[in-house]
Amino acid sequence: MTTETPLELKQTINLPKTDFAQKANLGQTEPARLERWTEINLYQLIRERRAGAEKFVLHDGPPYANADIHLGTALNKILKDLVVKSRTMLGYDAPYVPGYDCHGLPIELHVERKLGAKKAGLPAATFRRICREHAAAALKRQTRDFQRLGILGLWENPYLTMSNQYEAETARLFGCFVERGYVYKGARPVYWCIHDQTALAEAEVEYKEHTSPSVYVKFPLSNDTVDGKAFKREVLGSEDDPRQIFFLIWTTTPWTLPANLGIAVNPNFEYAAIENGAEVYIVADELVGMVADKCGLNRPQVIARFPGSRFDRLEARHAWLERPSLLMLGEHVTLGGEADAETELDVKEAREKSATGKAGTGLVHTAPGHGHDDFVIGKQYGLEIYCPVDNAGRFTSEVEHFAGERVFDANPHIVDFMRERGVLVFSENYAHRYPHCWRCKNPVIFRATPQWFISLDAHTPEAPVEVDEDGRDRTNYTEDEEDAHTSLRELALAEIERVEWLPAWGVDRMRNMLKHRPDWCVSRQRFWGVPIPVFYCASCQFAVTDPTIINHVADIFATDSSDAWYAREAKDLLPAGFACPNCKGTEFTKETDILDVWFDSGSSSVAVLEHYPELRWPADVYLEGGDQYRGWFNSSLMVGLAAHNRAPYNTVITHGWVINVQGAKMSKSEGTGVAPLEVIKQSGAEILRLWVASSNYQEDVRASDEILQRVGDAYRKIRNTARFALGNLAGFDPTRDYVPQSELLEIDAWALAELDAVVERALAAYRAYEFHTVYHTLYNFCTVTLSARYFDIIKDRLYTAAPHAHARRSAQTALYEIADALARLLAPVLVFTADEIWENLPPLVAGNGDVPVGRVPSVHLADFPVVVGERDESLRARWAQVYEVRDEVLRALEAARVSKLIGSGLEARVEIIARDPVYSLLAQYGEELRYIFIVSQVGVMKTENADAPQVRVTVARADGQKCERCWNYSVRVGEFTRYPTVCERCIEALAEIEAEGETA
RNA sequence: CGGGGCAUAGCUCAAUUGGAUCGAGCGGCUGUUUUAUAAACAGCGAGCGCCGGAUCAGCGCGUGAUACAGGUUCGAGUCCUGUUGCCCCGACCA
Structure with missing residues (x-):
C-alpha cells in the first residue's frame, strides 16, 4: 500500500x-509534404522498391499543352494516379511517365493571335520556334499543377510529342504505314480562301450573313439504262411514255453545279412523282406543296x-453536261432543305431549328469536291473527288x-445559262449565314485539295486507290504474308474484340466507329507539326514515299528536330546522290503538309513505351475521357496495328464528363464551372482526390460547391477516425504490447474481423478499378463500424483502464491494425493524409522477433494489407444481432432523454425482456x-410469452452514484x-x- | 440528324445480376455529452383517425416512391418498345 497522496483523478485517465x-490545414501541409517527397525522391524510391516485380503499364494520354488545367483534366489525371498507386500497392512495378501533346492548330492559332500582323513574312522556322516556346510554357504550368494534385510520376522527364526523339519516331511510324501500302494521296474538300489562296481550319472561319442565289434545277432520269427504263415503267406505266422524269434538286451554290456528280436522297423519306405538263418531277413527298408553290x-x-x-444507284443526267449524276442514299439528307448547303454550319443550324419547308426538295445536289457530306457519300459510292x-x-x-471565271462571279451567269437552257425551275435570293475568312473577311469555298490519306480498306499494294495529278507511289511494299491481305479496318475490327473495355459498351462504340470511319486524312496545311516526309521530283513530279528515305529523314529529326525540314534544302534531307526512281532526276521539292496531330499522339505507344526502359509495349491500360474513342484510342490502334499488328492496349477504361448538378455541361462562361486550383487553394488537393474517388467515373461526374462541401465533410470524418485511433495508440509499442489474436477481447476480435x-472488399474494388466502391466501403467503415459503434464502445476501456491492462492492450492492438490498414487502403486516394497517418503510427522500436522492426519511410512504399481470410463469420453474425438490440436500446434511451428522465446514457439503467434466441444471445454477454x-447497468430477463415482442426495453435511472473518474454509476x-x-x-x-507508478 | 451513354431520397452511391414492402452513409431538423471538443453519439423524415384547448406517447388506418408511358413475366430498378431530359462523339477539351 502506497503512502503517497492520492492521485489527481483526471490525470489517471x-x-x-x-x-x-x-x-x-491541407492548403499549407500538402505543399510541405510534396517538398519532402521531392527531397527523398519518393517516385524513384518506389521504382527501386518495385524493381523486378511484375510490370503494370498505364500509358498516359497526352493532354494538350495549351491551356491551364480544368476540372476534367484533374479528374483524368487523378484517376490515372489512383490506378498507378493502387497497382503499385498491389505489388506491381507500375511506373508512370506523363506526356504532353505539343503540336497542332490551337497552339498555332494562339500564337497567330498573339503575333497579329507581325505574322506575315515570318519564316516558318521562326513561327515554329514561337509555337514551341508556347507549348513548353503551357506544359510547364500543367506539370506544376499536376504535381500539386499529388500525382507521382516521372515529372522531370515526361514525353513531349515535340521532342526530337518523338518527332523522329512519328516520322518512322508514318513510314510503317507507307511500307504496308496504306498511304495514298487523294483529294478532300477543305475550307479554302480564294483571296488568300490558302486552306483554312474550321476554327479559322467566321460566319456572317450572306446572300446567295437559291436555285431549283431539274436533272433528267437516264432513259436508256436498264434501271432507268424499269423505273420509268414504274412511274408512268410504260417506258415509251413521252413524258420525261426529272429529279428536282436545290442549291445555294450554283457554281458547284459543274462539279455535280450525284444526287443524294434519304432512304427513309417518302418521295413523290408529280406531274407538270409533259414533265414529271421527283421531290420529297412532304415538300410537294412548298415546291409547287x-x-x-x-x-x-x-x-x-x-x-x-x-432510287439507289439510279442514273440521272447532269442538267446540261454530257455526264451521269448518280442517285445515292444518305442519312444526311433532311427535309429542312439546307442539307445541301455548302457549309457545315448551315447544316447544323438547320438541324437545330429542325426548320421545315424553308427551301429544298429533299434531293441533294452532290459535288464531292465541294462539300463535306458530299465528299463522304461520294467516297462511299466511289465517285471521283472532282474539283x-x-x-x-x-x-x-x-x-x-x-x-x-471566278466562282462567285460565275454564279449569276450560271443561273442565266440554266434559265436559257430551260433546266432552271425557279430561283430567288437567299439570305443565310455563310463562312468567311477570318483574316481577309471574304467568303470562303469548300474545295478539294490534294491530301495524304491512310486507307482503311487497302488490302494489297495493287488495291485501287484514288489518283490525282501527282500520281501515287507504292515503293518497297514488303510482302508480309500474314497481313498483306488484311486491311486496317479488318485488323482493327478483329483486334478490338480482344481488348477489355471498361465499361463494356466501349467495344460497341468502337466497332461502330471503325465500321463507318472514312479513310484517315493525315495531311494538314499547317506549320506546327511533324512534316510529312515526302519529296517530289522537280522534273517529273514523282512523289517519293519510301520508308528508307523516311527513316533517313527521321534520323535527321532525331538530332536536329523536325525544324530541319524547314531549315534545310531538300537535297540536304535526302541521302547523298539520291535520284528520282522514275526519271533519275536529282532535284526535289519538299512536301509542305504536316501530319495530323492525332497521328502524333497515336504514335505515343511506340514512341514512348519502347523508348523508356521502365515501360514496355503494349500498355496494360489506357484511361481517358469518352471523347477519345474517336480520338486517341482510334489513332493509337491504327499505329499499333501498322507497327506491330496489335492493339497497343490490353484494357481501355473511359471516364465520363464533368457536369454540374443540373446535369449540364461545365461552363466557365456561365459560372457553373468549378476551378480545380481554387478548390486546392481553399480545401486542398485531397478534397479533389476524394471527390474523384467518391464518384462513379464511368458515368458523367457531377461537381458543385455543395458536392465538394459534402466531400469535405467526409474527409473530416475519415481524418477524425484516424486521429482517434492514433491518439489512443500513444504509449503503445507494437513490438511489446501487441496482443495475440487468441487473447483478444471478443469485440476487438470482431473489429478485426470487420x-x-x-x-477484402476494398482490394477487390481496387483491382476492378471501382474506386467509388473503395470510398464507400472505407467511409462506411469509418462512420458506422468504427466511429458510431466500436470506438464509442471501447472509449470507456481505453480511457479508464490502467495503461498496461490487458483489456486496454487488446483494444489498442485492434486500433493499431485498423490505423495501419486504413493508412494503406487510403493511400492511393488520400495521398497526403495517408502518409501523415503512417508517420504518426506508434514507432516500431527494438523488436522481439514477432513483429517486423522499422517501417518504410512513406506509406507509398508499402503494400496493401493482406486479407487474412478464414474470418470467424459467426462472430460477425452474432455481433450484427447484438447491434440490432443496441439500436433498440438507443431508441429507448432517446425516449427517456426526451422525457427528461436522463441526460447522458450513463445515467440510465436498462432492463431488457427478451424472447429466446435474443435472450440467450444477450445472456452470453452478461456484464459486457x-x-x-454505454449505460451504467443492464438487466436481462427472459420471457416465454410468445405474444411479447422479441425485445422490450425499459429505461430507469441508474442506481448509486456517479463515479467521478469513469462517470459510470455504481452503488459502491x-x-x-x-x-x-x-x-x-x-x-x-x-x-x-x-x-506501476505510471500514468497514461 | 446519326452513333454511344446516363436517369434510384436534397447529395454521393447500393441492391446478391429477374425475387418479396427499394437500402446505406451524408446533409437537414431535434436533442444528449463535454473524456475524439473547430469533436462524438442519438432520435426523427407524407397523411388521417381515436382527439373535444394544446402537447407528448400509444394504438389503428393507410399512401407513395427507381425520369415518363406501355409491354414480357407468377414476379421488373434490373429484360423489351416508345417518349422526355441531359452528356459524349461526328467540330484538335479529359
Missing part, C-alpha cells in the same frame, strides 16, 4: 494524445410515291462555258452489455476511503496505476 492534428406549278398531281431507298476550281477560285479549262472484410450499450461509490468518489472498477485501475 488515458486521454488520446497525438501529433496528428485535428485540423488538416415556289416553282409555280398549279395543282400538282401526285402520280406515284416511293421510299428514298428505291475543277483552281487555287484562285477560277474554273479550270475543263469547265465548259465558264472556264476561267476490418478484414473491409480490406452495459459497455456495449463511496465505499473506498482512499478514493471516496470512485467506483469499484476504478479502484482496481487506480491500484494498478499506483503500483
Whole structure:
C-alpha cells in the first residue's frame, strides 16, 4: 500500500494524445509534404522498391499543352494516379511517365493571335520556334499543377510529342504505314480562301450573313439504262411514255453545279412523282406543296410515291453536261432543305431549328469536291473527288462555258445559262449565314485539295486507290504474308474484340466507329507539326514515299528536330546522290503538309513505351475521357496495328464528363464551372482526390460547391477516425504490447474481423478499378463500424483502464491494425493524409522477433494489407444481432432523454425482456452489455410469452452514484476511503496505476 | 440528324445480376455529452383517425416512391418498345 497522496483523478485517465492534428490545414501541409517527397525522391524510391516485380503499364494520354488545367483534366489525371498507386500497392512495378501533346492548330492559332500582323513574312522556322516556346510554357504550368494534385510520376522527364526523339519516331511510324501500302494521296474538300489562296481550319472561319442565289434545277432520269427504263415503267406505266422524269434538286451554290456528280436522297423519306405538263418531277413527298408553290406549278398531281431507298444507284443526267449524276442514299439528307448547303454550319443550324419547308426538295445536289457530306457519300459510292476550281477560285479549262471565271462571279451567269437552257425551275435570293475568312473577311469555298490519306480498306499494294495529278507511289511494299491481305479496318475490327473495355459498351462504340470511319486524312496545311516526309521530283513530279528515305529523314529529326525540314534544302534531307526512281532526276521539292496531330499522339505507344526502359509495349491500360474513342484510342490502334499488328492496349477504361448538378455541361462562361486550383487553394488537393474517388467515373461526374462541401465533410470524418485511433495508440509499442489474436477481447476480435472484410472488399474494388466502391466501403467503415459503434464502445476501456491492462492492450492492438490498414487502403486516394497517418503510427522500436522492426519511410512504399481470410463469420453474425438490440436500446434511451428522465446514457439503467434466441444471445454477454450499450447497468430477463415482442426495453435511472473518474454509476461509490468518489472498477485501475507508478 | 451513354431520397452511391414492402452513409431538423471538443453519439423524415384547448406517447388506418408511358413475366430498378431530359462523339477539351 502506497503512502503517497492520492492521485489527481483526471490525470489517471488515458486521454488520446497525438501529433496528428485535428485540423488538416491541407492548403499549407500538402505543399510541405510534396517538398519532402521531392527531397527523398519518393517516385524513384518506389521504382527501386518495385524493381523486378511484375510490370503494370498505364500509358498516359497526352493532354494538350495549351491551356491551364480544368476540372476534367484533374479528374483524368487523378484517376490515372489512383490506378498507378493502387497497382503499385498491389505489388506491381507500375511506373508512370506523363506526356504532353505539343503540336497542332490551337497552339498555332494562339500564337497567330498573339503575333497579329507581325505574322506575315515570318519564316516558318521562326513561327515554329514561337509555337514551341508556347507549348513548353503551357506544359510547364500543367506539370506544376499536376504535381500539386499529388500525382507521382516521372515529372522531370515526361514525353513531349515535340521532342526530337518523338518527332523522329512519328516520322518512322508514318513510314510503317507507307511500307504496308496504306498511304495514298487523294483529294478532300477543305475550307479554302480564294483571296488568300490558302486552306483554312474550321476554327479559322467566321460566319456572317450572306446572300446567295437559291436555285431549283431539274436533272433528267437516264432513259436508256436498264434501271432507268424499269423505273420509268414504274412511274408512268410504260417506258415509251413521252413524258420525261426529272429529279428536282436545290442549291445555294450554283457554281458547284459543274462539279455535280450525284444526287443524294434519304432512304427513309417518302418521295413523290408529280406531274407538270409533259414533265414529271421527283421531290420529297412532304415538300410537294412548298415546291409547287415556289416553282409555280398549279395543282400538282401526285402520280406515284416511293421510299428514298428505291432510287439507289439510279442514273440521272447532269442538267446540261454530257455526264451521269448518280442517285445515292444518305442519312444526311433532311427535309429542312439546307442539307445541301455548302457549309457545315448551315447544316447544323438547320438541324437545330429542325426548320421545315424553308427551301429544298429533299434531293441533294452532290459535288464531292465541294462539300463535306458530299465528299463522304461520294467516297462511299466511289465517285471521283472532282474539283475543277483552281487555287484562285477560277474554273479550270475543263469547265465548259465558264472556264476561267471566278466562282462567285460565275454564279449569276450560271443561273442565266440554266434559265436559257430551260433546266432552271425557279430561283430567288437567299439570305443565310455563310463562312468567311477570318483574316481577309471574304467568303470562303469548300474545295478539294490534294491530301495524304491512310486507307482503311487497302488490302494489297495493287488495291485501287484514288489518283490525282501527282500520281501515287507504292515503293518497297514488303510482302508480309500474314497481313498483306488484311486491311486496317479488318485488323482493327478483329483486334478490338480482344481488348477489355471498361465499361463494356466501349467495344460497341468502337466497332461502330471503325465500321463507318472514312479513310484517315493525315495531311494538314499547317506549320506546327511533324512534316510529312515526302519529296517530289522537280522534273517529273514523282512523289517519293519510301520508308528508307523516311527513316533517313527521321534520323535527321532525331538530332536536329523536325525544324530541319524547314531549315534545310531538300537535297540536304535526302541521302547523298539520291535520284528520282522514275526519271533519275536529282532535284526535289519538299512536301509542305504536316501530319495530323492525332497521328502524333497515336504514335505515343511506340514512341514512348519502347523508348523508356521502365515501360514496355503494349500498355496494360489506357484511361481517358469518352471523347477519345474517336480520338486517341482510334489513332493509337491504327499505329499499333501498322507497327506491330496489335492493339497497343490490353484494357481501355473511359471516364465520363464533368457536369454540374443540373446535369449540364461545365461552363466557365456561365459560372457553373468549378476551378480545380481554387478548390486546392481553399480545401486542398485531397478534397479533389476524394471527390474523384467518391464518384462513379464511368458515368458523367457531377461537381458543385455543395458536392465538394459534402466531400469535405467526409474527409473530416475519415481524418477524425484516424486521429482517434492514433491518439489512443500513444504509449503503445507494437513490438511489446501487441496482443495475440487468441487473447483478444471478443469485440476487438470482431473489429478485426470487420476490418478484414473491409480490406477484402476494398482490394477487390481496387483491382476492378471501382474506386467509388473503395470510398464507400472505407467511409462506411469509418462512420458506422468504427466511429458510431466500436470506438464509442471501447472509449470507456481505453480511457479508464490502467495503461498496461490487458483489456486496454487488446483494444489498442485492434486500433493499431485498423490505423495501419486504413493508412494503406487510403493511400492511393488520400495521398497526403495517408502518409501523415503512417508517420504518426506508434514507432516500431527494438523488436522481439514477432513483429517486423522499422517501417518504410512513406506509406507509398508499402503494400496493401493482406486479407487474412478464414474470418470467424459467426462472430460477425452474432455481433450484427447484438447491434440490432443496441439500436433498440438507443431508441429507448432517446425516449427517456426526451422525457427528461436522463441526460447522458450513463445515467440510465436498462432492463431488457427478451424472447429466446435474443435472450440467450444477450445472456452470453452478461456484464459486457452495459459497455456495449454505454449505460451504467443492464438487466436481462427472459420471457416465454410468445405474444411479447422479441425485445422490450425499459429505461430507469441508474442506481448509486456517479463515479467521478469513469462517470459510470455504481452503488459502491463511496465505499473506498482512499478514493471516496470512485467506483469499484476504478479502484482496481487506480491500484494498478499506483503500483506501476505510471500514468497514461 | 446519326452513333454511344446516363436517369434510384436534397447529395454521393447500393441492391446478391429477374425475387418479396427499394437500402446505406451524408446533409437537414431535434436533442444528449463535454473524456475524439473547430469533436462524438442519438432520435426523427407524407397523411388521417381515436382527439373535444394544446402537447407528448400509444394504438389503428393507410399512401407513395427507381425520369415518363406501355409491354414480357407468377414476379421488373434490373429484360423489351416508345417518349422526355441531359452528356459524349461526328467540330484538335479529359
